[in-house]
Amino acid sequence: xxxxxxxxxxxxxxxxxxxxxxxxxxxxxxxxxxxxxxxxxxxxxxxxxxxxxxxxxxxxxxxxxxxxxxxxxxxxxxxxxxxxxxxxxxxxxxxxxxxxxxxxxxxxxxxxxxxxxxxxxxxxxxxxxxxxxxxxxxxxxxxxxxxxxxxxxxxxxxxxxxxxxxxxxxxxxxxxxxxxxxxxxxxxxxxxxxxxxxxxxxxxxxxxxxxxxxxxxxxxxxxxxxxxxxxxxxxxxxxxxxxxxxxxxxxxxxxxxxxxxxxxxxxxxxxxxxxxxxxxxxxxxxxxxxxxxxxxxxxxxxxxxxxxxxxxxxxxxxxxxxxxxxxx
Amino acid sequence: xxxxxxxxxxxxxxxxxxxxxxxxxxxxxxxxxxxxxxxxxxxxxxxxxxxxxxxxxxxxxxxxxxxxxxxxxxxxxxxxxxxxxxxxxxxxxxxxxxxxxxxxxxxxxxxxxxxxxxxxxxxxxxxxxxxxxxxxxxxxxxxxxxxxxxxxxxxxxxxxxxxxxxxxxxxxxxxxxxxxxxxxxxxxxxxxxxxxxxxxxxxxxxxxxxxxxxxxxxxxxxxxxxxxxxxxxxxxxxxxxxxxxxxxxxxxxxxxxxxxxxxxxxxxxxxxxxxxxxxxxxxxxxxxxxxxxxxxxxxxxxxxxxxxxxxxxxxxxxxxxxxxxxx
Numbered sequence: 001x002x003x004x005x006x007x008x009x010x011x012x013x014x015x016x017x018x019x020x021x022x023x024x025x026x027x028x029x030x031x032x033x034x035x036x037x038x039x040x041x042x043x044x045x046x047x048x049x050x051x052x053x054x055x056x057x058x059x060x061x062x063x064x065x066x067x068x069x070x071x072x073x074x075x076x077x078x079x080x081x082x083x084x085x086x087x088x089x090x091x092x093x094x095x096x097x098x099x100x101x102x103x104x105x106x107x108x109x110x111x112x113x114x115x116x117x118x119x120x121x122x123x124x125x126x127x128x129x130x131x132x133x134x135x136x137x138x139x140x141x142x143x144x145x146x147x148x149x150x151x152x153x154x155x156x157x158x159x160x161x162x163x164x165x166x167x168x169x170x171x172x173x174x175x176x177x178x179x180x181x182x183x184x185x186x187x188x189x190x191x192x193x194x195x196x197x198x199x200x201x202x203x204x205x206x207x208x209x210x211x212x213x214x215x216x217x218x219x220x221x222x223x224x225x226x227x228x229x230x231x232x233x234x235x236x237x238x239x240x241x242x243x244x245x246x247x248x249x250x251x252x253x254x255x256x257x258x259x260x261x262x263x264x265x266x267x268x269x270x271x272x273x274x275x276x277x278x279x280x281x282x283x284x285x286x287x288x289x290x291x292x293x294x295x296x297x298x299x300x301x302x303x304x305x306x307x308x309x310x311x312x313x314x315x316x317x318x319x320x321x322x323x324x325x326x327x328x
Numbered sequence: 329x330x331x332x333x334x335x336x337x338x339x340x341x342x343x344x345x346x347x348x349x350x351x352x353x354x355x356x357x358x359x360x361x362x363x364x365x366x367x368x369x370x371x372x373x374x375x376x377x378x379x380x381x382x383x384x385x386x387x388x389x390x391x392x393x394x395x396x397x398x399x400x401x402x403x404x405x406x407x408x409x410x411x412x413x414x415x416x417x418x419x420x421x422x423x424x425x426x427x428x429x430x431x432x433x434x435x436x437x438x439x440x441x442x443x444x445x446x447x448x449x450x451x452x453x454x455x456x457x458x459x460x461x462x463x464x465x466x467x468x469x470x471x472x473x474x475x476x477x478x479x480x481x482x483x484x485x486x487x488x489x490x491x492x493x494x495x496x497x498x499x500x501x502x503x504x505x506x507x508x509x510x511x512x513x514x515x516x517x518x519x520x521x522x523x524x525x526x527x528x529x530x531x532x533x534x535x536x537x538x539x540x541x542x543x544x545x546x547x548x549x550x551x552x553x554x555x556x557x558x559x560x561x562x563x564x565x566x567x568x569x570x571x572x573x574x575x576x577x578x579x580x581x582x583x584x585x586x587x588x589x590x591x592x593x594x595x596x597x598x599x600x601x602x603x604x605x606x607x608x609x610x611x612x613x614x615x616x617x618x619x620x621x622x623x624x625x626x627x628x629x630x631x632x633x634x635x636x637x638x639x640x641x642x643x644x645x646x647x648x649x650x651x652x653x654x655x
Contacts, residue, residue, distance in 0.1 A: 030537070031534075033534070033536050033537070033540075034534045034535060034536045034537075036536075037446075037535075037536035037539065038535075038536065041444065041446045041447035041450070041451055042447055042451065043443070044439075044441075044444035044446075044447060045443075045444050045447040045448070045452070045457070047440055047444070048440075048461055048465060048468070048506060048510065049457075049461055051464070051468070051503060051506070052463075052464035052467050052468055055476075055479045055503070056467075058479060058483065059475065059478065059479060062482060120378055121382075123378030123379070124375075124378050124381075124382040127375045127378065127379035131372060131375055131379075132376075132379075136379075140379065140383055142642075143383060143387075144386075145638070146635060146638050147386050147389075147390075148561075149561045149564070149634045149637070149638060150390075150564065150631055151563070151564020151604050151630050151634065152564070152566070152567070153564065153604050153605075153607045153608045153627070153630070154393060154607070154627045154631055156608070156611075157393075157607060157623055157624075157627045158389060158392065158627075160611060161620070161624075187385070190382065190385075191386070194382065218364050218365060218367070218368035219368055219371070219372065220367050220368040220371035221364065221367075221368070241470075244470050247472070248471070248472025248474065248475070249567075250472065250473070250474040250567040251566050251608050255608070255611055275474050275567075278474055278478070279567070282478065282481075283570070283571065283575075287486065296478070299474075299475055299478050302472055302475055303472075303475055306470050306472060306475075307467070309470065310470050313466075
């Protein structure tokens with residue numbers, strides 16, 4: 001290491017490349033390391049692409065296996081039927097794999113979760129970013145960042161030991177419900193959405209606020225006429241990321257929703273989601289069986305819906321850049 | 329256009345000495361003026377209330393967990409193995425598995441993640457490859473962790489035949505880790521002042537020398553605190569480990585540190601139930617009579633560990649930052 005630093009200032013070492021004219025022993029290490037470093041980092045980038053492609057490809061192939069082969073499931077039935085009888089015998093009409101209950105379950109629980117947490121998150125982010133930037137930055141934001149790291153099983157556990165008994169005692173049903181699931185998820189994604197919306201508000205140029213104040217607008221007028229519209233797409237990106245996280249969460253939800261296969265009739269009824277049924281059934285079905293294949297199809301569906309969210313985020317992001325561009 | 333009226337009133341009311349052609353008293357009585365101010369007050373109150381509610385909700389949440397787990401936080405609980413159908417079991421092996429799994433997954437994810445971060449910050453050109461890496465990173469970070477776990481089940485267990493093992497779990501965690509570490513590394517490297525790099529290149533150092541001896545050390549505080557943060561997050565991961573590291577832990581012989589022995593804690597090809605997985609499992613199939621207490625304790629240990637990671641990350645980030653600055 002030391003010898004290299006000493007050699008550094010001698011320019012011909014670096015520029016001569018191959019040492020045909022240089023009588024001293026060649027110093028390949030610079031160039032060797034240069035290429036090695038470059039290739040190594042490129043390889044790392046390649047690994048990331050490869051990993052993603054392989055992962056998507058494998059899940060896709062496994063997920064499509066249920067729709068081909070000896071006893072194919074009809075894709076339409078899979079998507080639009082709520083008849084889920086994977087172990088029904090031939091005399092009972094054969095196994096039925098309709099995943100509608102899970103799809104509706106996943107969407108409703110994550111949708112409700114965002115409905116609970118987004119308004120609170122946005123309001124709190126206004127406090128952090130605009131009203132009390134100092135204590136927001138020094139106190140609330142670190143606390144929020146702390147809470148984004150709390151394991152989801154802990155959220156699930158608190159839901160199970162506090163929320164479920166509370167709902168059971170005060171509302172109809174057993175407590176294991178859509179409401180419990182969405183409240184747990186809502187709390188879980190609250191720090192995420194708040195942090196992202198705060199970032200969105202803070203990223204706005206200060207001239208927006210100053211201009212608005214200079215025109216005599218009150219703070220509230222500034223917030224809802226200037227800042228919210230200007231940060232709108234970024235706030236929406238934050239909310240979408242929150243839904244994505246809620247949608248993919250498995251264990252916290254599984255612990256509190258009761259896991260009965262039905263489309264939830266009310267917020268107090270038990271239900272299942274795509275993730276919860278995979279968690280429950282993947283372990284005790286035989287690989288290659290129709291039931292197991294149906295699990296993989298749900299994993300694929302989960303993946304595709306997540307891609308849908310990514311596309312929404314991309315579109316929102318693109319809108320933002322277009323707006324910026326037209327303003328400039 | 330009431331919007332035009334309000335601004336003038338506001339500036340008058342706020343005591344600004346502008347626009348002398350308006351008599352303040354005339355405007356003070358307008359309704360829209362009063363409404364605007366009342367709305368502003370109400371909104372401020374509402375935002376403050378929301379913020380306070382949010383913070384107190386989070387504090388209550390953490391307080392509840394630590395309070396209910398307080399009795400379990402003993403040395404015995406942290407070190408002894410769980411008992412079957414009996415009281416008094418601990419989480420010793422699970423805690424060890426969690427930490428060991430973290431270590432193994434970091435061994436793989438940090439070099440690759442930091443490497444990719446260097447590539448994105450230093451070498452990447454605006455072309456298709458860079459775009460696909462970016463897209464891959466976004467995809468990976470948005471993936472539900474259960475899907476990552478299923479992928480691990482497919483590749484490491486079914487195809488490679490490793491069985492439920494620490495190695496398979498570490499690989500699954502690596503996939504979850506990679507996008508975050510890459511992003512953290514890239515951001516920290518981009519934050520290094522370009523004058524440093526230009527100066528080094530002007531002195532004749534090669535690009536790699538510049539990266540290795542100047543840019544990486546300056547970016548280290550950011551990278552390190554980011555890595556510790558993400559490690560803390562992975563500590564509580566359970567969904568991706570259910571079908572990769574498994575839901576059981578063989579009897580571990582803590583006197584045997586040969587990684588090739590099956591009962592050795594260091595054997596990377598043995599099943600390993602982590603603390604988070606155990607917390608989940610105790611709830612669904614708690615066979616011990618004090619399952620509730622165990623789960624309380626495990627949740628408290630999880631949350632405290634995550635907090636410790638967080639504090640450590642901040643501390644290391646600050647200390648290293650000072651050191652880098654002073655040099």
